[in-house]
Amino acid sequence: MTTPLETPSLYAPREPIFPKRVSGHFRRLKWAAMAVLLAIYYVTPWLRWDRGPAMPDQAVLVDMANRRFFFFWIEIWPHEFYFVAGLLVMAGLGLFLFTSALGRVWCGYACPQTVWTDLFILVERWIEGDRNARIRLHRAPWSLSKARLRITKWAAWLLIALATGGAWVFYFTDAPTLARDLLAGQAHPVAWATIAILTATTFIFGGFAREQICIYACPWPRIQAAMMDEDTLTVAYRDWRGEPRGKGAGAGDCIDCMACVNVCPTGIDIRDGQQLACITCALCIDACDAMMDRTGKPRGLIGYLALSDETAERAGQPVRSVWRHLLRPRMAVYTVLWSGIGVLLIVGLALRSQVDLNVTPVRNPLYVTLSDGTIRNAYELRLRNKQHHDVTYQLGIESGAPLSIAIEGELAGHITVPPDQTLTRRVYLSADPRSPLASAGSEPVTLTARDLDGPASARIRTVFHGRDAR
Numbered sequence: 001m002t003t004p005l006e007t008p009s010l011y012a013p014r015e016p017i018f019p020k021r022v023s024g025h026f027r028r029l030k031w032a033a034m035a036v037l038l039a040i041y042y043v044t045p046w047l048r049w050d051r052g053p054a055m056p057d058q059a060v061l062v063d064m065a066n067r068r069f070f071f072f073w074i075e076i077w078p079h080e081f082y083f084v085a086g087l088l089v090m091a092g093l094g095l096f097l098f099t100s101a102l103g104r105v106w107c108g109y110a111c112p113q114t115v116w117t118d119l120f121i122l123v124e125r126w127i128e129g130d131r132n133a134r135i136r137l138h139r140a141p142w143s144l145s146k147a148r149l150r151i152t153k154w155a156a157w158l159l160i161a162l163a164t165g166g167a168w169v170f171y172f173t174d175a176p177t178l179a180r181d182l183l184a185g186q187a188h189p190v191a192w193a194t195i196a197i198l199t200a201t202t203f204i205f206g207g208f209a210r211e212q213i214c215i216y217a218c219p220w221p222r223i224q225a226a227m228m229d230e231d232t233l234t235v236a237y238r239d240w241r242g243e244p245r246g247k248g249a250g251a252g253d254c255i256d257c258m259a260c261v262n263v264c265p266t267g268i269d270i271r272d273g274q275q276l277a278c279i280t281c282a283l284c285i286d287a288c289d290a291m292m293d294r295t296g297k298p299r300g301l302i303g304y305l306a307l308s309d310e311t312a313e314r315a316g317q318p319v320r321s322v323w324r325h326l327l328r329p330r331m332a333v334y335t336v337l338w339s340g341i342g343v344l345l346i347v348g349l350a351l352r353s354q355v356d357l358n359v360t361p362v363r364n365p366l367y368v369t370l371s372d373g374t375i376r377n378a379y380e381l382r383l384r385n386k387q388h389h390d391v392t393y394q395l396g397i398e399s400g401a402p403l404s405i406a407i408e409g410e411l412a413g414h415i416t417v418p419p420d421q422t423l424t425r426r427v428y429l430s431a432d433p434r435s436p437l438a439s440a441g442s443e444p445v446t447l448t449a450r451d452l453d454g455p456a457s458a459r460i461r462t463v464f465h466g467r468d469a470r
Contacts (some may be wrong), residue, residue, distance in 0.1 A: 007139065009107075012172070012296070014212065014421050015206060015267070017210065017211055017264075017265065017267040018131045018134040018138070019121060019262070019263055019264065019283075020131035020259075020262040020263045020287075021125060021131070021263075021266050022259075022263040022283050022286050022287045022290070023286065023290070023296040024283075024285070024286025024289060025286065026281065026282035026283060026286050026288065026358070027283060027286050029109070030108070030109060030118065030281060030283075030391070033109045033110060033115070034115050034118050034119065037110060037115050038119070041164075042163065042167050044059070044060050044171075044177040045058065045060065045167060045170035045171050046170075046175050046176075047059035047060065049070075049073070049221055051070075051388055052388040052389065052419070053388075054226075054388075054419060055064065055388050055419070055420065056070060056071065056174060058174055058175060059071075059072050059169060060072070060358065061171065061172075061173075061174075062171055062172050063172075064172055065175055066420075067182060067266050069084065074349065075106075075386065075420075077356075077384070077386070080352070082348075083109050083345060083348065083349070086341055086344070086345045086348075087345070089341055090338055090341050090342060090345075093334055093337050093338040093341070094338055096227050096334050096377070097222050097331065097334040097335060097338060098101055099227040099228060099232075100161075100227050100228065100232060100233070100330050100331055100334060101232065101233065101325075101326055101331060102230070102233050102280065102304070103224070103232055103233070103234030103235070103268075103278075103280045104220070104221070104224055104234075104278065104279050104280040105280050106220075107218075107220065107221075107279040107280065108280040108281035108282065109281070111279075113205060113206070113213050113214060113218070114208040114214075114265075114424075116160070116164065116202060116205070117205075117206050117210050117265065118265075119160060119206070120160070120206040120207050120210075121156055121265070123153065123156045123157065123160070127149060127153045127156065128149050128154050129152060131262060133134070137149065146188060146469065154207070157203055157207045158203055160202070160206075161198075161199040161200070161202035161203040161206070161207075162199045164197070164198060164199070164202045165194065165195040165196070165197070165198030165199040165202065166182070166195050166199050167193075168194065169191050169194050169195055173191075174273065178191060182195075185349050186284045191268070211265060211266040211267060211277065214266060214277065214279055215266065215276065215277045219227070221276045221277070221322060222276070229330065230306065230307040230308040231306050231307075231308050231325045231328055232306060232307075232323065232325075233272065233304045233305065233306050233325055234304065234305070234306075235270060235278065235280050235282050235284065235285060235302065235303070235304060235305075236270070236273075236302070236303070236304075236305040237260075237271045237273070237302050238300070238301055238302070238303070238305065238313065239268050239271065240258060240313070240314045241253050241301055242254030242271070242301050253292070253295075253297045253301050254271070254301060255291070255295060255371070257291055259284075259287040259288060259290070259291050260284035260287050260288050260302055261284075262287070263283045263284060263286070263287040264283065264284055265279070265281060265283070266278065266279060268276065270302055271283045282304075284381055285302050285303055285304075288301050288302040289302075306319075306320075306325050308320075308325075314363045347405055349358070353386075353456060353457070353458055354385075354387050354451075354454075354456040355383065355384065355385060355386065355387045355393065355449055355451065355456045355457065355458045356382075356383070356384035356386070356392070356458060357381070357382075357383055357384075357447065357448075357449045357458035357459065357460045358381070358382040358383075358384075358460065359379050359380070359381050359382075359427070359447055359460050359462045360379065360380045361377065361378075361379050361424075361462060361463060361465070362377070362378040362379060362380065366465040367466065368465075370430075372433065373433030374430050374431065374432060374433055374438070375426070375430065375431045375433070375437070375438040375465075375466055375467060376428050376429070376430045376431075377429045377430075377464055377465055378426060378427070378428055379426070379427045379428075379429065379447075379462065380424065380426065380427075381395075381407075381424070381425050381426070381427045381447070382422055382423070382424050383415055383417055383422065383423050383424075383425070383449055384417070384421070384423075385417035385418065385419060385420065385421060385422075385423075386420065387419060387420075387454075387456070388419045388420060389419050390416055390417070390418055390419060391416070391417055391419075391451055391453070391454070391456070392411060392414050392415070392416045392417075392451075392452045392453070393414065393416075393449040393450060393451060393452070394414055394415065394449070394450045394452055395407065395413045395415065395427070395447065395448065395449055396413070396447070396448040396449075396450065397429065397445060397446070397447060397448070398445065398446035398459070399437065399443070399444075399445040399446070399448075399464070400436070400437075400443070400450060401431065401435045401436050401437045402431075402432065402435060403429050403431055403435075403437065403445065403464065404429070404430045405427065405428070405429055405430075406427070406428045406430070407425055407426075407427055407428075408425055408426035408427070409425065409430070410425070414452070415449075427447075429445070429464055431464065431466065437464055438466050438467060439466055439467050439468060440464075440466040440467075440468060441465070441466060441468045442463045442464070442465050442466075443463065443464050443466065444461055444462070444463055444464075445461070445462060445463065445464045446459055446460065446461050446462075447459065447460055447462060
């Protein structure tokens with residue numbers, strides 16, 4: 001009696017990766033990048049910046065309640081979101097620039113997933129030991145010793161994740177005040193929920209998902225190929241020098257020690273060629289160079305290599321310098337675009353006015369005829385004071401014929417606006433019955449607002465509707 005053929009499973013369980021500790025130039029560079037980036041993330045919300053009375057003194061603050069973004073001396077209002085958009089465009093172009101130059105180097109050194117995974121692996125190594133010890137612990141049956149080590153590791157991970165989630169919410173409100181509220185259990189539920197979500201995601205992504213986020217969840221590995229070309233410098237294995245592998249006579253420089261595989265945080269073998277999972281962290285270069293030093297062979301079996309240089313290297317001929325690879329048209333285009341947007345943002349910040357004026361004509365009715373024949377138009381005026389003190393503005397009119405201006409609730413043509421606030425007032429423009437504007441249709445006029453004690457001013461065009469308006 002035959003049994004039906006079983007359908008093979010397409011699911012392969014994940015094999016945990018336990019990167020081995022390595023020393024070298026690129027590992028030290030990664031430690032430095034991790035230390036700087038983590039310090040910036042955790043310390044920035046606590047930096048103070050004096051903006052005057054009644055203003056937040058947090059240097060970097062996303063003030064959602066008042067719809068403003070503070071960055072040291074820069075203050076961004078909702079209608080100025082194009083500054084933030086410009087920064088995002090610069091970030092994208094910068095990513096294209098670095099990828100075109102050095103491959104997936106962002107992923108290897110500065111991506112938050114990489115930074116926190118490095119930190120989690122460092123803690124894991126402190127508690128459970130290096131690669132071999134962690135592998136033995138993983139394969140060992142559960143015992144009190146294994147449970148103690150795992151619980152200690154998970155507790156340390158959870159504290160890091162909690163600090164990460166807590167630091168994030170400090171960017172959205174005054175950090176010392178929120179810290180006191182959290183310790184007293186009086187913080188807003190939104191703060192608790194945000195911390196809980198970010199703690200859970202950091203704990204899972206950095207502790208358990210690790211390389212799976214880089215390989216499966218992140219879209220960048222699938223996009224980076226469009227940013228790279230044959231002149232991009234990226235980590236590669238020089239197989240013409242390393243093959244055939246082994247230690248006997250006639251073997252290449254590669255002794256098949258697996259050092260490059262054992263240190264890889266995504267578990268790939270760089271000797272198989274360029275792969276989607278390679279994050280260009282270059283730890284395999286450190287591991288291979290260390291092994292070459294031990295065996296008395298020249299370094300560089302694994303190193304940064306451009307595809308356009310491969311033929312020359314195979315033939316033992318000189319290759320182009322690094323600068324020749326960096327100074328090419330694609331790099332120039334990205335650099336010019338990135339720099340141009342940065343210059344535009346700086347100029348925009350330098351030239352922007354300290355006052356915003358917005359006027360909307362009241363269209364029902366278009367105009368009102370007073371008892372003496374005067375034609376009056378009504379407008380909704382919004383005046384925003386971006387300075388950190390009270391400012392009194394003088395309203396004026398620029399038109400081809402005389403107009404009078406009156407502000408509802410104000411005896412003179414002055415409006416005092418509190419610091420960092422927007423004031424809304426009903427404004428009336430009136431034309432004498434014998435004025436050309438009184439009998440005209442719709443004529444353009446310009447309203448102006450001028451700071452009585454400073455240089456700030458604004459002007460905006462609108463229309464005045466006369467008797468013949470339709």
